[in-house]
Amino acid sequence: MRVRGRVLLGEVSLDAPAGAVTGLLGPNGSGKSTLLRVLAGLRRPDAGTVLLDGVDRATLPRRALARRIAIVTQHVPSDVDMSVLDVLLLARIPHRPALAPATVDDERRAEDALAAAGLPGIGHRRWSRLSGGERQRADLARALLQDPDVLLLDEPTNHLDIRHRLALFHRLRGSGRTVVAALHDLDLAAAFCDRIALLHDGRLVSAGTPAEVLTPARIRDVYGVEAEVSAGDDGRPRIRITP
Numbered sequence: 558m559r560v561r562g563r564v565l566l567g568e569v570s571l572d573a574p575a576g577a578v579t580g581l582l583g584p585n586g587s588g589k590s591t592l593l594r595v596l597a598g599l600r601r602p603d604a605g606t607v608l609l610d611g612v613d614r615a616t617l618p619r620r621a622l623a624r625r626i627a628i629v630t631q632h633v634p635s636d637v638d639m640s641v642l643d644v645l646l647l648a649r650i651p652h653r654p655a656l657a658p659a660t661v662d663d664e665r666r667a668e669d670a671l672a673a674a675g676l677p678g679i680g681h682r683r684w685s686r687l688s689g690g691e692r693q694r695a696d697l698a699r700a701l702l703q704d705p706d707v708l709l710l711d712e713p714t715n716h717l718d719i720r721h722r723l724a725l726f727h728r729l730r731g732s733g734r735t736v737v738a739a740l741h742d743l744d745l746a747a748a749f750c751d752r753i754a755l756l757h758d759g760r761l762v763s764a765g766t767p768a769e770v771l772t773p774a775r776i777r778d779v780y781g782v783e784a785e786v787s788a789g790d791d792g793r794p795r796i797r798i799t800p
């Protein structure tokens with residue numbers, strides 16, 4: 558993918574297994590957000606296709622896609638003059654007949670989604686008044702309320718404290734959904750992702766299990782830092798960046 562002659566994303570072939578959490582890793586500017594936007598259909602690739610269960614997503618109707626894929630972007634808009642509940646209810650639009658208003662069931666689901674995100678009873682608050690972390694959690698609740706098979710997340714933890722980071726990963730892993738998440742925290746990615754895809758300069762450098770991808774040599778090559786990698790009791794790598 559190019560913009561004004563500049564390559565944002567080169568040839569990338571990525572398989573995100575159904576029901577698994579795939580972490581997209583790579584330094585700033587390596588192409589993670591661009592790839593997520595291509596997967597979400599927000600950017601059209603110059604070449605190639607995105608297949609959803611083997612079907613070219615470009616051939617699927619928008620409404621059907623909206624029921625199957627949800628994205629949480631890196632910068633959740635804050636200047637939205639709506640209540641939190643009304644923002645969440647937008648996620649139910651693909652699930653009801655065109656122009657039909659939200660139902661009592663939609664509202665109950667939205668309240669439940671907020672409660673599951675640790676934000677019970679905040680539906681009446683203004684979206685614009687939430688803290689960065691509250692808004693990020695509410696936006697994830699919105700994406701889950703959309704009830705997609707595929708959840709695309711761009712740095713979903715960047716505003717979250719450590720407890721909420723862990724809670725989010727536990728939820729994602731137990732969700733049964735196909736998750737592709739751009740992440741910066743190597744240790745959390747190693748602990749929770751089933752698969753890792755490592756990008757560098759718009760290219761896919763490596764893809765596989767965390768232990769296969771996150772080696773000291775690769776971390777040095779891609780991030781330019783030294784790291785010690787040891788095997789945890791669960792067989793997953795533990796990564797310690799050397800100061």
Ligand SMILES: Nc1ncnc2c1ncn2[C@@H]1O[C@H](COP(=O)(O)OP(=O)(O)OP(=O)(O)O)[C@@H](O)[C@H]1O
Nearest residue numbers: 560564565583584585586587588589590591592739
């Ligand atoms: N609309 C655009 N026009 C021109 N260049 C762009 C545009 N969007 C992204 N880029 C460039 O494409 C490259 C990849 O950007 P992208 O946002 O996908 O990286 P990223 O891995 O998500 O980075 P970060 O970790 O900093 O969020 C960067 O060099 C960026 O400057």
